Amino acid sequence: MKIVIVGGVAGGASAAARARRLDETAEIVVLERGHHPSFANCGLPYYVGGKIESRKKLLVAPVEMLRNRHRLDVRVRSQVTKIDRDRKQVHVSNLETGDQYTESFDKLIIATGASPFRPPIPGIDSSKVLELRDLTDADRMHAIATSGVKRAVIVGAGFIGMEVAENLVLRGIDVTVVELADQILPPWDREMIQPIEKHLGEQGVKVLLGESAIGFQESAGDGLTIQLKSGQSLDADFAVVSIGVRPESQLAVDADIECGPGGGIIVNDSMQTSDPNIYAVGDVTQVSCFVSKTPVQIPLAGPANRQGRIAADHIFGRSSTYRGTQGTAVVGVFGMTAAMTGLSEKLLQRHDMPYEKIYVHPSDHAGYYPGAQGLTLKLLFDPIDGVILGAQCVGTNGVDKRIDVIAMAIQASMTVYDLEEAELCYAPQYGHAKDPINMAGFVASGVLRGDQPVLHVDDIQSKEDSERFLLDVRSEGEFSDGHIPDATNIPLESLREHLAELPSDQPIAAYCKVGQRGYVATRILRQNGFDAANVSGGYTSWMRRSLDSE
């Protein structure tokens, strides 16, 4: 058996090592275009910023190790230029020597990844317009970031954009981020990501939303001018373009291997392409979304590694299959964390999938133990059976933990009722006797059981909904510090004495700071015959949403 693998990072490296473990006798050739196989690509921004000091640390599996330990025929600087399916061979170009040769295969695995999208903007090919995909890119950015430059513009506020922003600030560079969407970190829902946006501002990063670069111009001195769609222009020492990636599937396209509309190679659940002797794994593929069952392109390291294993398994007759990608993701931004799993609200809307949602704003651990910090957890679920469809969490501590727990719940097709019953670690420095996971489960289950109908801040803001009586059940002090316009304040503690003052012929929206007192108020009101609902996430959610209109 001779296996040729095109691309030696994440998915390709995993496939190669797995194949060797399954078969000592197989001939395994890894053709990597770059200088290094299996480097730590997720670490590149931190190398630029100096958090990772040693470049060597990024080389997690050097060529020698792959050769000696796994007896892989690893060839770096080796670019595959063509797949000849009829002859079952690939054409290879040695980028060092210029030599061209062919390499035959029994099975081929395409693991070419995805490359940063570079739109055809005038001047984008300037040496001052950088991208960050591989070590060579990182070396360039590291050099410029440590050369005493003062200003950088980052085009694109996705994962890489945010991580680069943080790391350039660490180098003392003044950073402006330009993002076409109306929010940073587009995979998250907009209202969830606003605390991160605010936090960026507090760290001195300027964020321009709904804005894009239309031109880059090197100035007479050492600078670069970035022209924006709005007419505005920005002066900087360099720019970084990070507006997403595209599957690097041209080899497959040229070989008439089927690709999806987004350019990803179409694979079955054994990672086979339309040619059963050719597999594809990682960011170059189009995968199935585990929740919506629709085709998606989600470039993630974990799934790439799993897919590599599965391709190798299938080649050696094993039945392991890929269950689809959930889209579990996390990003750190100046000490804050945003994490998510499953579908976002906007994706649910795009797929026309029915859903309900709730928000909770608990602290990461017991409030009476020092260091407790607020976090916000959004849960999206099926409005009929309560199956969890997605979750997002933003805060300082304990964010990845909650999303990992819900990621498992989604994998097991669990419901919001299961979250009520989750039995998680509790000591005051780690969580709550009623963990945020349980809280989210309680609230969501209460909605489905009809105990606690919820309203959302968007409902409150909408014109059609102006007929609703808005009841603030917080204390007088909290109310006077700020409240939703037109709300009436009756603190929860005296609500029962003031029921007569409430309209019996009008729906009531009750709210408090985060939703807990609003829930109790809703229970009191409904049991007394009022048509009441609780504003999910309360004033905290409202404040966040209302930033939109500023």
Place this chain on the structure above:
Amino acid sequence: MKIVIVGGVAGGASAAARARRLDETAEIVVLERGHHPSFANCGLPYYVGGKIESRKKLLVAPVEMLRNRHRLDVRVRSQVTKIDRDRKQVHVSNLETGDQYTESFDKLIIATGASPFRPPIPGIDSSKVLELRDLTDADRMHAIATSGVKRAVIVGAGFIGMEVAENLVLRGIDVTVVELADQILPPWDREMIQPIEKHLGEQGVKVLLGESAIGFQESAGDGLTIQLKSGQSLDADFAVVSIGVRPESQLAVDADIECGPGGGIIVNDSMQTSDPNIYAVGDVTQVSCFVSKTPVQIPLAGPANRQGRIAADHIFGRSSTYRGTQGTAVVGVFGMTAAMTGLSEKLLQRHDMPYEKIYVHPSDHAGYYPGAQGLTLKLLFDPIDGVILGAQCVGTNGVDKRIDVIAMAIQASMTVYDLEEAELCYAPQYGHAKDPINMAGFVASGVLRGDQPVLHVDDIQSKEDSERFLLDVRSEGEFSDGHIPDATNIPLESLREHLAELPSDQPIAAYCKVGQRGYVATRILRQNGFDAANVSGGYTSWMRRSLDSE
């Protein structure tokens, strides 16, 4: 409907609040023996040590709040002395005034918790022998710990014992811990908890295992002498006894309500006792273990709260049921964390349940990102179908996260194969593209698939197993720094060239530092016809186990 609740902490308070949310008209009486309902009992050790500075913070739900917000008739310092089932009333003694009265009920909820076990040791009633259950205890301990004393002896190395040890050290007190078992923190398996034991020693805490107190004697001065079983005696300023708790079920026993052998009140899955009008929740009950389905007593705050909700639900005709307790627990000890969920290995043995186990020793996040710290994860699973039976994790960071994830997996009856496919948060500061959860899944699945038979350090140590050829596949440098006695060193990288030197008629145990190279070696050897197995957890596991014999 009139509901009387005996005990106003955790389970009792949850039941009361839930009952109110379900029924505005119910009469709800909460009879609490102590001065405060719903105090933060898990915070008490940290109040003693000063991490929680303000005593007020421990009063999470003051009486006024429960009265005003939930309209609960909360009566503190009110001890129930008798349950009269025939008349459906309880006898109450007002501990302030001495008044005695009866209170009728339609439904009664017993939430009296568990009290520290005080064995009949001579001198145990000395005012210098403390325990830590409620605020009054905490006040006493706080007073003595801040009075300039120098030495304390803690009898019992369970959760409370460990937390008190840490907090007394924070007060500058010299601490000796005496524990009857051969390990601290008995719920964990011994080899897992050894890093914590070592860490305690590094913090200056002396731990005496296999030892117990048989007498306390106040000395002439201000001191206390603790006589130990071994004949040794310890001098201290005070002692703390924390050798476990007993369900405070005497009220139920006296009323002929059925209790289990451990003293816990027997309940059905709606938390009803043998008298259908009487419920019991929290630490006073005997619950069903979710994994073994056997009766257990596990005093935990989360389950107590859930049970309180369920009892209230059932009283109002709702069908929610308790699924059993998993035993998810966490404890922090001087910055290290031990967490577990499901059954331990020793419990599996006690229940005669078949199991397999594996160990992994990864870092909490990517090694190339600063701050990565090692952790150890032990996974216990069904040897046939791979259903997860339990897990334990010990380390500095990310420990509670991994156990929470596995707690969800156990709740969903997931298998080790599901852990392989878990899609968890990954960025280098949070985890790995192959998270420790995935790694554990890979290793365990490899065992079940026969790809990677494992041996355990106990097997290596056993006499019957001395016929095994012990192969160390680490580097020469690692080998010379220390290895398992009688092992032969052939580094993985050159293993294929040295196969001829290995015995073909003898089973081979391969090991490396943590198990990964041992796995690759096992694959190479098995494919070349050798009867090889990998030592799970490698030399790291061996070093930990071999501490036993020191």
